[in-house]
Each structure stands twice: as structure tokens, then as C-alpha cells.
Amino acid sequence: MTSSSMAKTLVKTFLKAPHSLKTKIQAKQLHAQFLKTQPYSPSSTSILISIYANFNLLQHSLLLFNSLNSPPLLAWKSIIKCYSSSGLFANSLTCFVKMRSFGIHPDHSMFPFVIKACVFLKNLRLGESIHGCIIRLGLDFDLFTGNALLNMYAKFQSLQLKGGSKGFAFNVFDGMPKSDELCGRLTQERAKSVIGLDSVTKVLEMMPQRDVVSYNTVIAGNAQNGLYEEALRMVREMGSANMKPDSFTLSSVLPIFAEYVDVMKGKEIHGYAIRHLFDSDFYIGSSLIDMYANCARIEDSCRVFSLLPKRDDISWNSIIAACVQNGVFDEGLKLFRRMLTAKVKPRDVTFSSIMPACAYLTTLHLGKQLHGYIIRGGFDDNVFIASSLVDMYAKCGNIKAAGWIFDQMEHHDMVSWTAIIMGHALHGHGHDALSLFKHMEKDGVKPNYVSYIAVFTACSHAGLMDEAWRFFNGMSQNHGIKPGLEHYAAMADLLGRAGKLNEAYEFISRMHIAPTGSIWSTLLSACRVHKNLELGEKVAKEIFKVDPENVGAYVLMSNMYAASRRWKEAAKMRIFMKKKGIRKEPACSWIEVKNTVHTFISGDKSHPLYDRIFQALKDLLEQIEREGYIPDTNEDFHDVDEEQKKYLLFSHSERLALAFGILSTPAGTTIRITKNIRVCVDCHTAIKLISKVVQREIIVRDNSRFHHFKDGKCSCRDYW
DNA sequence: GTAGGGTTAG
Numbered sequence A: 001m002t003s004s005s006m007a008k009t010l011v012k013t014f015l016k017a018p019h020s021l022k023t024k025i026q027a028k029q030l031h032a033q034f035l036k037t038q039p040y041s042p043s044s045t046s047i048l049i050s051i052y053a054n055f056n057l058l059q060h061s062l063l064l065f066n067s068l069n070s071p072p073l074l075a076w077k078s079i080i081k082c083y084s085s086s087g088l089f090a091n092s093l094t095c096f097v098k099m100r101s102f103g104i105h106p107d108h109s110m111f112p113f114v115i116k117a118c119v120f121l122k123n124l125r126l127g128e129s130i131h132g133c134i135i136r137l138g139l140d141f142d143l144f145t146g147n148a149l150l151n152m153y154a155k156f157q158s159l160q161l162k163g164g165s166k167g168f169a170f171n172v173f174d175g176m177p178k179s180d181e182l183c184g185r186l187t188q189e190r191a192k193s194v195i196g197l198d199s200v201t202k203v204l205e206m207m208p209q210r211d212v213v214s215y216n217t218v219i220a221g222n223a224q225n226g227l228y229e230e231a232l233r234m235v236r237e238m239g240s241a242n243m244k245p246d247s248f249t250l251s252s253v254l255p256i257f258a259e260y261v262d263v264m265k266g267k268e269i270h271g272y273a274i275r276h277l278f279d280s281d282f283y284i285g286s287s288l289i290d291m292y293a294n295c296a297r298i299e300d301s302c303r304v305f306s307l308l309p310k311r312d313d314i315s316w317n318s319i320i321a322a323c324v325q326n327g328v329f330d331e332g333l334k335l336f337r338r339m340l341t342a343k344v345k346p347r348d349v350t351f352s353s354i355m356p357a358c359a360y361l362t363t364l365h366l367g368k369q370l371h372g373y374i375i376r377g378g379f380d381d382n383v384f385i386a387s388s389l390v391d392m393y394a395k396c397g398n399i400k401a402a403g404w405i406f407d408q409m410e411h412h413d414m415v416s417w418t419a420i421i422m423g424h425a426l427h428g429h430g431h432d433a434l435s436l437f438k439h440m441e442k443d444g445v446k447p448n449y450v451s452y453i454a455v456f457t458a459c460s461h462a463g464l465m466d467e468a469w470r471f472f473n474g475m476s477q478n479h480g481i482k483p484g485l486e487h488y489a490a491m492a493d494l495l496g497r498a499g500k501l502n503e504a505y506e507f508i509s510r511m512h513i514a515p516t517g518s519i520w521s522t523l524l525s526a527c528r529v530h531k532n533l534e535l536g537e538k539v540a541k542e543i544f545k546v547d548p549e550n551v552g553a554y555v556l557m558s559n560m561y562a563a564s565r566r567w568k569e570a571a572k573m574r575i576f577m578k579k580k581g582i583r584k585e586p587a588c589s590w591i592e593v594k595n596t597v598h599t600f601i602s603g604d605k606s607h608p609l610y611d612r613i614f615q616a617l618k619d620l621l622e623q624i625e626r627e628g629y630i631p632d633t634n635e636d637f638h639d640v641d642e643e644q645k646k647y648l649l650f651s652h653s654e655r656l657a658l659a660f661g662i663l664s665t666p667a668g669t670t671i672r673i674t675k676n677i678r679v680c681v682d683c684h685t686a687i688k689l690i691s692k693v694v695q696r697e698i699i700v701r702d703n704s705r706f707h708h709f710k711d712g713k714c715s716c717r718d719y720w
Numbered sequence B: 001g002t003a004g005g006g007t008t009a010g
Helices: A003-016 A024-037 A042-054 A058-066 A073-085 A089-101 A108-120 A124-136 A143-161 A185-194 A199-206 A212-224 A228-240 A247-259 A263-275 A282-294 A298-307 A313-325 A329-341 A348-361 A364-376 A383-395 A399-408 A414-426 A430-442 A449-462 A465-479 A485-497 A501-509 A517-529 A533-546 A551-563 A567-580 A610-626 A642-650 A653-664 A681-693
Strands: A588-593 A596-601 A671-675 A698-701 A706-710
Touching: A024 A042, A042 A058, A042 A073, A058 A073, A073 A089, A073 A108, A089 A108, A089 A124, A108 A124, A108 A143, A124 A143, A143 A199, A143 A212, A199 A212, A212 A228, A212 A247, A228 A247, A247 A263, A247 A282, A263 A282, A282 A298, A282 A313, A298 A313, A313 A329, A313 A348, A329 A348, A348 A364, A348 A383, A364 A383, A383 A399, A383 A414, A399 A414, A414 A430, A414 A449, A430 A449, A449 A465, A449 A485, A465 A485, A485 A501, A485 A517, A501 A517, A501 A533, A517 A533, A517 A551, A533 A551, A551 A567, A588 A653, A596 A653, A610 A653, A610 A681, A642 A681, A653 A671, A653 A681, A681 A698, A681 A706
Parallel strands: A671 A698
Antiparallel strands: A588 A596, A588 A671, A698 A706
């Protein structure tokens, strides 16, 4: 046997061996053998390049490739593939174009890589040119090439739907030598008829054969483009073509049932996955977590997560997002910590998922820690993260920081605008919020449903009635957004608080959607403030019609009866509540001191420092009484004597938290308190005066907004 | 050659 044929035999044996048996070292040994027998002939070098390319050894492949004067097809193919697998897609395409300029015809096995590169670089025109080239060469009947094309058009369709870029112009099709053997009028006509944005269907129709990958690709494409029914139809068609859905199919189908909030169908898929042993798959795992979370079945999400034999970063991100989106914030934070302990690196998605937990729980110290992590990780220019930071700082009471983050953002999208508008709205900066909204419109960013909630929140917290009417009447006209429950609620709230109770009643009665108990409740609390018991009773009836278990309504009615000294009716309401087993949520305030959250419940004496807190409150009371404070006992409605009422006011949770805050922080420190229900009028007056006597800024967040107390005044100007 | 996770409200 000649040395050259020996080398060829060696290569053949090598290539035929199962991949698991091949090692990089063996490849290098083969290279040495080759050098001895067949030094640097173009064909032997190409074989070596292809072996190195198989191991993804780009440097080795390149070194050999560059030694060739006119590389043959195999060499080009290997380099293009190697570039593509290394993620160097631009190089891969440049190489392809260069090869064409050498007059070399590509073969079918090279196109999947080249097409993938076009997808990655989001270059549709180049992709279409290459498709033209494929048709001219008559290679569009190749299954792998066809699948790659399907994927390309599907991806570009979703890119177009999301308004993505079309990439730079780069036209191989026009530049192709006209002497191509297969370049005839027929193929040119075909190219014209196939290439276009609706090409997924056309490519699919022309494919002489389809396999599971073809179906999966089209199903995924439809699912990602929101064509859910079409995707499901394809799954059925796949079944009739005797192809079984695999893990790829399932992970495209699960998000559809998540979107449909159809937990029964989702469970069916879960069952199928278990029967076919796909349930240990990463992809299926995170799709299942997400599907259950979307269907408000967070326990099932957690179960899927705990049963996963292996987890990657996306599994962690999925379960964290699932918890936070379902309001299980503590669990979300716990899992985030576990993720760090498990040495799984958090990514941009992790931060934008976890940040709302800090915003909701008002844990500013944690939010700041995460912000530090974000800056160190270089994630701070990510628009999702920046928006979540704006929101977190605003909700934690630091609207200035929220503004800085917002101003630093290079590009503002609708969500970031909405977050900053809502921030100002919650802090009672109504005019700032509205001018930001106008700025957003001027910037050409279209508001959505949520943006208008922010606008109305701004109007309602600042008492901007006329502006609110203008926006209410303009929202469907200017932006095609129909007012929903939240928008109606804000309008009803504004009318009610302005004392236009009957107008509010008419407004709610004429809503184009059925009013809920909570909308009527807005009016009921206005009735209480404006002491209109008669209308209150009428409104309460409406509430109990749609929501017989509405705790707030019972409490409000009982309080209203008490305020008019109709104790019997007040007691009746409370007895009714007891019978029905409805319990009023206890008032609760919390304050963060030295990274620890301290919780206070109204009247609770269990805090270890209670005696000192009580003494501090007594001292503060004396001081503010000197400033003219008179307890407003109207606010507390128990059927008890005046002295006791004074004591009950005294033990409101926000006052306990405040006294504790004053005791445990250095003079001059801003105090931030969060409360689960609204601050009462008496506490509001007291805290205003306390801010003056202790010379501190006090920020209280209740369940609907912020109050900034300073020098005896509040940012809400007593309108809240 | 094909698949999964994110920000604003509630």
C-alpha cells in the first residue's frame, strides 16, 4: 500500500468511528501521520481541516486553510462550519462570499451554517440572496437546507412583528456570476415566487419531504408569532404524518397554553412529557414552570422545579420570575439567594425578574445591593433592568434616584416612561407626571393601557380633575385604548373626593363594563369622608350585590354608622361580618433599620423595645400638643370613651414604627415607613407635626401612595 | 437544521 493510500485509509477509519471514540489527540496524531506521508496536498490538507473543524479547533483549521493557495470545496466548507459553530457568524458569511468569488459552487451541506449566520446577524436581504443561490443551484430540495430556510423566514417574521432591524444590504444574489450552470429563467422565476416574507409556508409547500425538525421549526415559528391555532394545527398534522412530537415540539406548545391560561391542556402536555421521559429536559422544565405560573399555579411551578434532576440558569430564572409574578416575593428572594449559593451566575433576566420583589416589599437596602451587582455585571444599560430600577427606587420612596436612573437611560421605551410617570404619580407629583406623559407622546412612544393607569393615578393623587377628564375622553380617540376598570376607578375616586358624589354614582352606573365591588368601594369611602350616609347605604347595596364578602364595605358601613352614633347598625355590621367569618386585615406598618425589617401591628406591645417606644410616643405627644395638635377622635369608631379613643390612636401601627425609627436612627436620618392600609387623618396630622419637632424627613408609603412629611407639611398637601 | 426565562398595573 502506498503511503498516500495508507493515509486515506486512516482518515476513513477515523471518520467512520463513533464520535465518542474520537479525541482531539487522535486528530493531532493523524495530522502528524499525514505530514509524514502526504505533506500539504490540497486534498489531504482539506481532510485535516475538516477533522479539526469537527472538533471545533478553529485556530488549527485556519492555520492549514491559510496555507492553501486555492482551497477546494471541503476546505471552505469546514472553515465556514467552524466559524459558525464558534459563533463567528460574520466571518462565516465573509468566507462564503469569498468562496463564491473564487467561482466555487457550494454544496448542500454548507447552507444550513450560512443561513444560520444570516439569522444570527439579522440580515434578511443576505438570507434571501442565499436562498436565491440555493434555488439556482437546485439545492432547495435538500431537507437540512430547507429546514434552515424555514427557520430563517420564521425568525425574520417574528423580528418584523417586533419591529426589528432589517440588517445591512449585502446582495449575493445580484452579484452571482451569470454563468452558473443552473441559472435559467425557470429558477429565476421560482426564486422570485418563493422569496418573500410569507416564505415559511412557500418553502414548506415546496419541500419534497419533511421531518420532525421541519414541523418543529414551523410550529415554533407560528407559536412565536402569536399564530397559536396554526401552531396547534401543525402539531395535529404532524401526528397524522406519523411523526411523534418530541421535546422541541412540547417546549413550543407549552407557552401557547400558558398564554391561553389553560392549565388542563398544559397538564395534558405535562403528562405526555412524563410518559415520554421529556420531563427531565431543561427546556421542558422551564416551559412547565412558566406555564403553571401563568395559570396562577405557583405550587405546581415549584414542584416542577424541585423535581428537575439538573437545572441551568434559565430554570432558576424561570422559577424566580414565576414566584415574583405570582406575588410570592419572599420565596422569590429565597430562591435568588439559593441560586447564588449554587454558584449559578445571575443574568440580566434574573435581575429584571427579582427587582419587582424589592419594589413591592420596599426593601431599599436589598434593591441597592442588587443595583450594585447590576453595575458590576455591566447590566445597567439593559432597558428591562433600568425600568425595574426606576420602579424599585420610586416604590421604595426614593423618587430622586428613580429620576436619575431614568435620565441616564439612553433609550426610553413605553415601559420605562410608564414606570417614571407612575413613580411621580405615587409621590403626588401630578404635574411632573403629566408633563412626562406629554414628553413621551412627543418622543413618539405610544402609551398603552398601563401608561393611562399611571396618568389617572397622577390626576387622582393630585386632585387634577379637569386634566383627568381630558385624558379620559382622549384615550380612545388618540390611542385607541378603551377605558378599563382601573381608569374608571381613578375617575370615580376623583369625583368622589371632590365631593361630587351623585355625579360619581351616575358615572359608575353608566360604565360600559360591569362595575366591580372595588369601584363602588371607592365611592363608598368618599361617602364616608363627606358624611353622606344615605348614598352610602345605596352604594353598599350595589357592592353586596356583586361582592357579598367585601370586607372593606362592611367596615366602612360600620364606621359610618358609628360616626353618626347609630351604634346598633354599626354593631349589626360587625356581627354580620363575624357570622360570615369575614375578618378585617389588621393594620400593619414596617420599617427597615440596619438592613432588618421591623413589623408593627396596631396596638401590638410585643416589640422588645416596646417600653421605650411607648415612652417616646408619650414625649412626642406632649411636644406636638404644644404645637397645637388636638387628637381627631372621629377617625376611630369603636364605641368607647374619649380617653380610650386617644389611646387607640396612640397605638396605630405607623406611630409605633415611627417612634421606633426615631429611637434607633441618628438624628436627621430620613425615616421610611410602609403601611398596608391608608394612613388615617389623625396620624397624618400627628406625623406632620412630628416631622417638625424632630426635624426629620418622614416618608410613609401606604397601600396607594407616598406621603413626604417635612417641616410640619406633607407633599400630598392634605389631599389623599 | 428545531425549543425554554425579563421591566410598567393588578
